[in-house]
Amino acid sequence: xxxxxxxxxxxxxxxxxxxxxxxxxxxxxxxxxxxxxxxxxxxxxxxxxxxxxxxxxxxxxxxxxxxxxxxxxxxxxxxxxxxxxxxxxxxxxxxxxxxxxxxxxxxxxxxxxxxxxxxxxxxxxxxxxxxxxxxxxxxxxxxxxxxxxxxxxxxxxxxxxxxxxxxxxxxxxxxxxxxxxxx
Amino acid sequence: xxxxxxxxxxxxxxxxxxxxxxxxxxxxxxxxxxxxxxxxxxxxxxxxxxxxxxxxxxxxxxxxxxxxxxxxxxxxxxxxxxxxxxxxxxxxxxxxxxxxxxxxxxxxxxxxxxxxxxxxxxxxxxxxxxxxxxxxxxxxxxxxxxxxxxxxxxxxxxxxxxxxxxxxxxxxxxxxxxxxxxxxxxxxxxxxxxxxxxxxxxxxxxxxxxxxxxxxxxxxxxxxxxxxxxxxxxxxxxxxxxxxxxxxxxxxxxxxxxxxxxxxxxxxxxxxxxxxxxxxxxxxxxxxxxxxxxxxxxxxxxxxxxxxxxxxxxxxxxxxxxxxxxxxxxxxxxxxxxxxxxxxxxxxxxxxxxxx
Numbered sequence: 001x002x003x004x005x006x007x008x009x010x011x012x013x014x015x016x017x018x019x020x021x022x023x024x025x026x027x028x029x030x031x032x033x034x035x036x037x038x039x040x041x042x043x044x045x046x047x048x049x050x051x052x053x054x055x056x057x058x059x060x061x062x063x064x065x066x067x068x069x070x071x072x073x074x075x076x077x078x079x080x081x082x083x084x085x086x087x088x089x090x091x092x093x094x095x096x097x098x099x100x101x102x103x104x105x106x107x108x109x110x111x112x113x114x115x116x117x118x119x120x121x122x123x124x125x126x127x128x129x130x131x132x133x134x135x136x137x138x139x140x141x142x143x144x145x146x147x148x149x150x151x152x153x154x155x156x157x158x159x160x161x162x163x164x165x166x167x168x169x170x171x172x173x174x175x176x177x178x179x180x181x182x183x
Numbered sequence: 184x185x186x187x188x189x190x191x192x193x194x195x196x197x198x199x200x201x202x203x204x205x206x207x208x209x210x211x212x213x214x215x216x217x218x219x220x221x222x223x224x225x226x227x228x229x230x231x232x233x234x235x236x237x238x239x240x241x242x243x244x245x246x247x248x249x250x251x252x253x254x255x256x257x258x259x260x261x262x263x264x265x266x267x268x269x270x271x272x273x274x275x276x277x278x279x280x281x282x283x284x285x286x287x288x289x290x291x292x293x294x295x296x297x298x299x300x301x302x303x304x305x306x307x308x309x310x311x312x313x314x315x316x317x318x319x320x321x322x323x324x325x326x327x328x329x330x331x332x333x334x335x336x337x338x339x340x341x342x343x344x345x346x347x348x349x350x351x352x353x354x355x356x357x358x359x360x361x362x363x364x365x366x367x368x369x370x371x372x373x374x375x376x377x378x379x380x381x382x383x384x385x386x387x388x389x390x391x392x393x394x395x396x397x398x399x400x401x402x403x404x405x406x407x408x409x410x411x412x413x414x415x416x417x418x419x420x421x422x423x424x425x426x427x428x429x430x431x432x433x434x435x436x437x438x439x440x441x442x443x444x445x446x447x448x449x450x451x452x453x454x455x456x457x458x459x460x461x462x463x464x465x466x467x468x469x470x471x472x473x474x475x476x477x478x479x480x481x482x483x484x485x486x487x488x489x490x491x492x493x494x495x496x497x498x499x500x501x502x503x504x505x506x507x508x509x510x511x512x513x514x515x516x517x518x519x520x521x522x523x524x525x526x527x528x529x530x531x532x533x534x535x536x537x538x539x
Binding site for chain 1 (some may be wrong): 201205210218219220221222224244245248250256257259260268283286287288290291292334338339346349350476478
């Protein structure tokens with residue numbers, strides 16, 4: 001009987017830690033009066049894009065305020081204290097831009113954490129990173145997790161182009177925060 | 184590892200079937216793997232004197248942990264011999280001291296490569312190449328130790344190209360850069376000694392690279408001219424994306440000896456290059472990198488309020504300019520290495536049964 005060939009992954013009989021699936025946070029029918037958290041990940045134009053979307057949610061959808069903060073380490077999921085701050089100060093969260101190998105994956109991880117914390121979340125990734133964003137969703141046991149994509153690249157856009165991009169993303173963000181899907 | 188079997192007892196068909204099995208399971212970096220068995224993995228563990236369940240790395244965001252046992256299996260598959268395994272573990276530990284490897288470095292669009300530098304008696308004992316062709320290929324320990332690191336990242340962290348690994352182009356030799364320092368022809372103390380370990384220690388230093396680029400300068404006898412050539416290569420704008428960037432130099436013996444003869448040690452070289460490596464603000468404006476955004480990322484600006492010359496290295500500390508010596512003493516060809524972040528500035532002792 002020859003020796004067995006060893007599996008180098010350590011995952012041969014592994015069931016994912018987060019395999020319970022995801023119940024999305026309860027949605028409201030409208031965004032009127034809600035406090036909108038904006039969590040940018042330091043990627044260039046991310047803060048501006050989120051701020052512009054936030055402004056449109058206030059002027060066009062009656063959101064009350066926006067609360068902006070930065071996730072300093074774009075590569076890692078948001079630390080617990082940052083999640084807790086949003087939980088205290090906001091009703092919904094928008095985060096992004098997933099615009100690199102690790103930050104697109106971690107943006108999706110953040111969105112899932114926000115949903116688990118009871119906050120509707122809209123995650124925005126560049127379309128060049130769909131595969132890695134979806135890989136993270138699978139890793140978290142939520143393979144069908146819905147996030148928004150915007151055309152790559154984002155970092156080279158002018159301020160005016162970012163404003164236009166925000167307008168285009170707005171309907172998807174509203175859908176995501178109110179129904180949990182985007183058209 | 185047991186001695187090679189007599190040729191007539193070898194079964195190439197069985198070997199090929201086992202190799203294809205490894206490909207089919209998605210374990211390979213593209214090259215054939217050595218199929219790992221428990222008896223062979225046990226020899227690796229014995230050589231290192233380490234327990235298989237010991238955790239030596241984790242990426243909680245990916246729900247993954249590296250154990251000594253899994254590292255051994257991957258080192259087997261990379262083609263290491265059991266006695267190389269302590270070097271693999273030291274290289275892995277040195278890499279875990281780099282901030283990027285605990286964050287998103289392995290997933291990065293830049294596709295960074297480990298640079299692994301081996302010092303001490305272990306070089307000769309295991310047959311590491313420190314001389315000609317030190318960036319490879321041709322030498323089993325130099326080739327298989329970094330490959331083992333790559334296989335751990337792939338198989339244990341589960342970071343596969345086109346999935347969680349998002350390298351835009353990657354770089355040549357991503358899992359194959361492992362140098363032994365040419366201590367015998369270096370005018371300076373070994374890198375591990377400079378990093379604070381006792382003289383004569385077998386040790387590994389490691390960091391992450393964006394790429395390597397040569398400086399070929401064979402015709403000046405002036406240390407200042409020679410270093411100015413390095414300053415130009417280090418200071419180039421393409422490698423520069425944040426306020427500062429860090430680098431390293433793997434000097435060939437000829438360059439190192441010329442510099443030492445003129446009174447330059449590592450510290451003097453770092454001081455010289457920290458002052459002179461960079462570009463003028465006008466040159467940076469011409470490539471759209473003269474200004475900084477609020478996150479310290481370079482972008483086009485109007486040059487206002489900027490000094491005429493912007494240095495690329497943040498300071499003259501070892502962590503921002505790693506200096507090692509390797510290669511043949513046959514030409515004035517050295518390598519500038521582009522650090523992904525900074526180097527930890529540390530070296531990790533090789534702990535093996537043989538050295539206990």
